Amino acid sequence: MHELQEPLHKDLGTPLERLDLRVARHVRSYRCRCGNRIFFRNTLCLACQSQLGYLADDGRLAALDPGSAPDTWRADGRSDVLKFCANRESPAICNWMTDAHHSDGYCIACRLNRTICDLGDADNARYWAKLEIAKRRVVSELLGFGLPVRSKVHEDPERGLMFDLLRSRAGGPQVMTGHANGLITINVEEADDAKREHMRFQMREPYRTLVGHFRHEVGHYYWDRLIWNTAWLEPFRQIFGDERASYSEALKRNYEQGPPADWATSYVSSYATMHPWEDWAETWAHYLHMADSLGTAMGFGIDATNLQCDIEPFSRDALYAPDDPQADGLLALLNGWIEIVMVLNEMAHSMGQPDFYPFVMCKPVVAKLHFIHLVVADARTRPEL
Secondary structure, three states: OOOOOHHHOOOOOHHHHOOOHHHHHHOOOEEOOOOOEEOOOOOEOOOOOOEEEEEOOOOEEEEEEEOOOOOOEEEOOOOOOEEEOOOOOOOOOOOEEEEOOOOOOOOOOHHHEEEEOOOOOHHHHHHHHHHHHHHHHHHHHHHHOOOOOOEOOOOOOOOOEEEEEEOOOOOOOOOOOEEEOOEEEEEHHHHOHHHHHHHHHHOOOOOOOHHHHHHHHHHHHHHHHHOOOOOOHHHHHHHHOOOOOOHHHHHHHHHHHOOOOOHHHOOOOOHHHOOHHHHHHHHHHHHHHHHHHHHHHHHOOOOHHHOOOOOOOOOHHHOOOOOOOOHHHHHHHHHHHHHHHHHHHHHHHHOOOOOOOOOOOOHHHHHHHHHHHHHHHHHOOOOOO
16 A cells, blocks of 8 residues: 555645545545646546546556556556556546556456446446446545455455446346445446436435445445444444344335434434434445545635635534544534535525535434544554454
């Protein structure tokens, strides 16, 4: 693992220093060596024509130079020999790099795939491309947090993670998005904007996106890795509820009765009320939303302290562990996020769009977010993961 490169956040100044330093790994502000601004999905610098590659272990997008052997590359600040991910020329247009000695040639994100849809179908190829963009963003964030990301297919069959990205066949069973024992299945038709919007309306959801699906489902996976059969299990039950309650009965009740009328006073979404597992996964997804979005904003110089917003900031009494010595970092992150969201929502309205972030934080949700914050921090210290 290479050390975090100092240029990634050296220009962000004191605003970032007031936050948990892990946020630095979610900054999406990159510059080519020529000084041109480049972006997470780019494969080419339009200013100097340098080939670009994402270095997942550094958390940065870098300009590349040809290596000594054919089809190999080198990046400034590194001595290892790199290759493009084998999916760079596929519909996925993956811009991640991999070690030249990996036999299969796939990057850490693409190695998580077990099955993908039939790319002979043009719609499937288009859907898959959109799914991979969302998946790479989420995987990069997980790596930034220092969480274990290993392929169940290639590296860790017992505890690893893998994806089936599938499409329902005409007359066959419907592909359902979900998680089971390290396998996340995504219905690729979620990448069809019209179909996803129709589903969002039918489900009465304020928000439904590809990146949201990935963040929610990996939340279930990390519950298995970080909570189950660990010292965090009983604290989890105290704040989220007892996951031993029947999931099938909870699902039936949710679809027959809907959420409690006062759900917004304790949960981040109505779906979170269904079962403690769903409350965890929904809150986990929002933690990732918050960290990634705020890191991106700060990378482009958006400082919440300079915004003209009037909010009632959350204080330590809203946290899961008010005496946590690192709590001020999370509170700065959370309160800054709320101010930025207020502006972004109004900007969206100016363009005739719905809220950028159609959710409202309450104290019980803040406590749950802090709990997840602590679990993620603890995961970095657990070599057995």
